Amino acid sequence: MPGKKEVWCTVNGKKTRLLAAGNTTLxxxxxxxxxxxxxxxxxxxECGACTVILDxxxxxxxxxxxxxxxxxxxxxxEGLVQNGTLHPIQQAFIDEGxxxxxxxxxxxxxxxxxxxxSNPNPTDEQIKQALSGNLCRCTGYAGIQRAVKKSxxxxxxxxxxxxxx
Amino acid sequence: MHDFLLERPxxxxxxxxxxxxxxxxxxxxxxxxxxLIWIKRGVVxxxxxxxxxxxxxxxxxxxxxAEMCIGAGVSVARFLSAEAISTHFPAxxxxxxSHSDPLVRNRATVVGNVCSAVPSxxxxxxxxAYDTQLEIHGPTGSxxxxxxxxxxxxxxxxxxxxxxxxxxxxxxPKPPSSGxxxxxxxxEALDIAQAGVCCVFSGKAQExxxxxxxxxxxxxxAKPVRALKAEHILEQANQLDESMLxxxxxxxxxxxxxxTDVRASSxxxxxxxxxxxxxxxxxxxAERGEA
Numbered sequence: 001m002p003g004k005k006e007v008w009c010t011v012n013g014k015k016t017r018l019l020a021a022g023n024t025t026l027x028x029x030x031x032x033x034x035x036x037x038x039x040x041x042x043x044x045x046e047c048g049a050c051t052v053i054l055d056x057x058x059x060x061x062x063x064x065x066x067x068x069x070x071x072x073x074x075x076x077x078e079g080l081v082q083n084g085t086l087h088p089i090q091q092a093f094i095d096e097g098x099x100x101x102x103x104x105x106x107x108x109x110x111x112x113x114x115x116x117x118s119n120p121n122p123t124d125e126q127i128k129q130a131l132s133g134n135l136c137r138c139t140g141y142a143g144i145q146r147a148v149k150k151s152x153x154x155x156x157x158x159x160x161x162x163x164x165x
Numbered sequence: 166m167h168d169f170l171l172e173r174p175x176x177x178x179x180x181x182x183x184x185x186x187x188x189x190x191x192x193x194x195x196x197x198x199x200x201l202i203w204i205k206r207g208v209v210x211x212x213x214x215x216x217x218x219x220x221x222x223x224x225x226x227x228x229x230x231a232e233m234c235i236g237a238g239v240s241v242a243r244f245l246s247a248e249a250i251s252t253h254f255p256a257x258x259x260x261x262x263s264h265s266d267p268l269v270r271n272r273a274t275v276v277g278n279v280c281s282a283v284p285s286x287x288x289x290x291x292x293x294a295y296d297t298q299l300e301i302h303g304p305t306g307s308x309x310x311x312x313x314x315x316x317x318x319x320x321x322x323x324x325x326x327x328x329x330x331x332x333x334x335x336x337x338p339k340p341p342s343s344g345x346x347x348x349x350x351x352x353e354a355l356d357i358a359q360a361g362v363c364c365v366f367s368g369k370a371q372e373x374x375x376x377x378x379x380x381x382x383x384x385x386x387a388k389p390v391r392a393l394k395a396e397h398i399l400e401q402a403n404q405l406d407e408s409m410l411x412x413x414x415x416x417x418x419x420x421x422x423x424x425t426d427v428r429a430s431s432x433x434x435x436x437x438x439x440x441x442x443x444x445x446x447x448x449x450x451a452e453r454g455e456a
Binding site for chain 1: 166169170171173198201202204205214216218242254265266267269271272321332353354355408
């Protein structure tokens, strides 16, 4: 069967080479280069643990093929950290106790980032809808909801993105 | 996951050439949000995936005086963000918002939902209700066909080897129009329909051409069906009344043939069809200010 191809893309602001066979998912390719905030959960597009921002849009990297991201720009939770300082969204998740096991957290943080880019002051219902593709099995969502509200306050009036966005 | 080659043609011609070369060993991929899972589960084992996402022609999303054209590469989210759809196709807005979740909608395509041809496909019932025509390009020419001619059963379509669905043509409903898609599911996101009902009204009952009504369903029949008798009653109805609504709900139940599976029993689905039909019809009357 076919061998691997080189795929060049921008990951968290850095030009990056991925090595991918036809059936390699973006999730796998990112983990292979050490981007391990992108979690391997259901691998069927359900849980959202593998969420990345792909060309500005939150997407589930387990249902994206790595060879499809040639020339694309990818932001993960690592890319939100600037000069060793956590992004306000990441800090809000800690402060509000929105984390228990932490497995869903990078995906939740990125969906929050995407929501606040397009809607800096979301309602409770809009937050629920925006995060409906990210499942958490331990915190019960109330802390996450608070963390998103707090993030919106921290980021207002001016939104700051990650290095690459 | 099963191994395959990913081909990414940038013209329709090149895509046809690849289909010609690989024959039945090739499968078409748009968003891939269903297909990749089928491959992971070993339901399909293609040698080659022909990805359509780099073909500029298939990214078309346009509105004319007569219709909306949705290219095969247009994602559900991009379609939802088009202003025209809430004006002309409210039932499609309902259906798109109930499709998967916001992340998957950034990748999954409208045309892909039709081509997957699963009975629970949320966009199929409303596209059928809006009299959508598929434009299909083959190696020797093109053809067009309706949703009910295209889908012949679960995951079965009339798409022939070498053919590609390039876009959907959705005629603008005659004003005043109204539409609603009602879906029963176990949670409000990321869930497959237990049953879905779509109702669309167009035109005025008092005019010579009359009011046109479509009543279509999700997850309760092997292929797309309409409740023709119920539509006829609704086309004649001057206003909403409970006895008429009851009759329409009974006729809707009779038009479908749900199965029992992991998501719901056949009996539950039949009851839901009756209830969701009442809700969809009420919503259509209410939107027109006739209820």
